[in-house]
Amino acid sequence: MESELALLVPLYWAASASFCAMDFRRITNLPPYVFTIINGLKVEARRAGADVIDLGFGNPDLPSPDIAVEKLAEAAHNSKNHRYSVSRGLPKLREAIADLYKRNWNVDLDVETEITNTIGSKEGFSHLMWVLLDRGDAAIVPSPSYPIHIFGPLFAGADLRQVPMRSLADPAAREDFTGDFFRNLETAWNAGWPKPRVLVISFPHNPTGATVDLDFMQRVVDFCRERDMIVVNDFAYADMGFDGYKPPSILQAKGAKECAVELYSMTKGFSMAGWRVAFLVGNSAVVQALVKLKSYLDYGTFQPIQIAATVTMNEAADYPKEICSIYESRRDVLIDGLSRIGWDIPKPKGSMFVWAQIPEPYAEMESVEFCSHLVRECDVALSPGVGFGPGGEGFVRFALIENEQRIRQGLHNLKRGLPKLG
Ligand SMILES: Cc1ncc(COP(=O)(O)O)c(C=O)c1O
Structure with a gap:
């Protein structure tokens, strides 16, 4: 069996082109x-x-912080919190994530324009692809990747340029991971037309566990600024650095806010997978475009969850x-x-x-x-x-x-x- 995905991804859009009444174009041809x-x-x-x-x-097996559970229960008892909430997140929730970025990465975020809450980073990422890409556009995505990084651009109608990301398990790649990555990126950029509008990255990386330093992030930002591309860093493992290593935020790189956005999630670090709390932060035009799309699609995360998430980020910062x-x-x-x-x-x-x-x-x-x-x-x-x-x-x-x-x-x-x- 050749790689199933390798065969099925190109077939996906080809087959979607023919449409009959009970054919659900985006679904029927999903592998x-x-x-x-x-x-x-x-x-x-x-x-x-x-x-x-x-x-x-x-799927994390460890419990969420006690304070999150207590605050959720308390806030759920207040019927004022049962109404529709704010799609981009309550102001205090956005302040809490801004404080977290300042504490952890010394990154300043404007609470009004550079932050939105998302219903987990998977939801945020998927809808962000709708914002950034249209039929006929192209996106560069490493391979292997977390599946929605591949299917998000495809759902939006875009073409995929997959950049082979050699694994750390390959001794040659371990030696020159950065050099190898940027050579492949350059090749993907040079290949074909239209030029890609979006680069998707995610470090620490699922599934390979690959990690990068701030110099790497700076090179990504420089690469994208020179080419007028948007880079999306899915920072789901922001809190998961071992042996003293601290994963960098792409927003620490100079000029990042001109071209970069990042997804931070409470799923892994705070072990709050089921709560569905994440954020898109960074370039204000991109963040505001997602806010606009989401204002059509949802009424925000259940308010007691937003309140509990706020208190948790503020008071269980070391969790x-x-x-x-x-x-x-x-x-x-x-x-x-x-x-x-x-x-x-x-x-x-x-x-x-x-x-x-x-x-x-x-x-x-x-x-x-x-x-x-x-x-x-x-x-x-x-x-x-x-x-x-x-x-x-x-x-x-x-x-x-x-x-x-x-x-x-x-x-x-x-x-x-x-x-x-x-
Ligand atoms: C790279 C990556 N992004 C996003 C997610 C999903 O995160 P969330 O629970 O915030 O949607 C995962 C979960 O495994 C992941 O590995």
């Missing part, structure tokens, strides 16, 4: 979400009584550090354990994932087949790399969403089910 294949096997195995260690879906150190220890348990069973993987300095090349004795298997084997033989669920685009084939992703004891159990199972290792 099956590759992850559902593994998820289906996991559910089946659990029904049959297996204790599957689930390191597949990046992301606690969460981050838990993921860091899990990373160590997993990677050290994998190394002991003969599967060597470099340690990522950020994100909540471990990206691993399929080990040599099993390299003839593609990622979906390898992950299916792991569910059946090891009771371990991982994400197949191809789910993140053609550049992900040959790899699997571990999400660090089980506790250390369960990760150790998973390692024991892997040793049993992968006898050719070591």
Whole structure:
């Protein structure tokens, strides 16, 4: 099987061009979400009584801060908060995120023009693509990528220029990750017409765990300013830096506000996945364009959630550090354990994932087949790399969403089910 996504993405728009009454153009031709294949096997195995260690879906298992839950309950009891709220976020919520950016990255944000609340960064990103792109436009997106980075531009009608992002698991790429990335970016820019209007990046990176420094962000900003492009940095793992590494905000780069916007989410750092609280910040024209679109589409996040999120950012500002150190220890348990069973993987300095090349004795298997084997033989669920685009084939992703004891159990199972290792 060639990479499913590689084949299906180009087919998606070609097939959407023919339209009949019960054909839902944007939906009918969507490829099956590759992850559902593994998820289906996991559910089946659990029904049959297996204790599957689930390191597949990046759904945080750690609780949200107590103060968030308390404030939500308190605010929900006040009927004034039951009405429609403000789509771009209450002023105090926007002040809280501005303070967080000042504290964490020394970035100043104008509360009126440079911030909007979004209903999670996935929603924010998807609608932002509607704002920035139209049929016939082009966007540059790395491969592999978080799936909505690929499908968001496609839903908006744009063409995709995928930039291969060599994995950290590749020793050559580790040596010159930045050089390699910018050479590929240049190639994508030079190839074809129309010239891309948008560049999508996301560091620390899901799925590869790749991390970058501020010089890298400065080069991205310079690249986009010179070419009149908008760069969108999905900063979902803003709080997830390990071994003393602190992920930079693109807005720290000089001139960033001329061309850059960034999505910050409370999902990972504050472990508030289900609450759906994120923000688009940066270039005011882009932020205001999204505000306008969203004013047509939604009435904002439930007000008690906005109130709880405000108090949480202000009063539980250190919670992301606690969460981050838990993921860091899990990373160590997993990677050290994998190394002991003969599967060597470099340690990522950020994100909540471990990206691993399929080990040599099993390299003839593609990622979906390898992950299916792991569910059946090891009771371990991982994400197949191809789910993140053609550049992900040959790899699997571990999400660090089980506790250390369960990760150790998973390692024991892997040793049993992968006898050719070591
Ligand atoms: C890169 C990236 N962006 C966005 C999201 C979704 O974040 P949110 O919960 O804010 O929509 C994820 C979740 O896994 C992610 O990995």
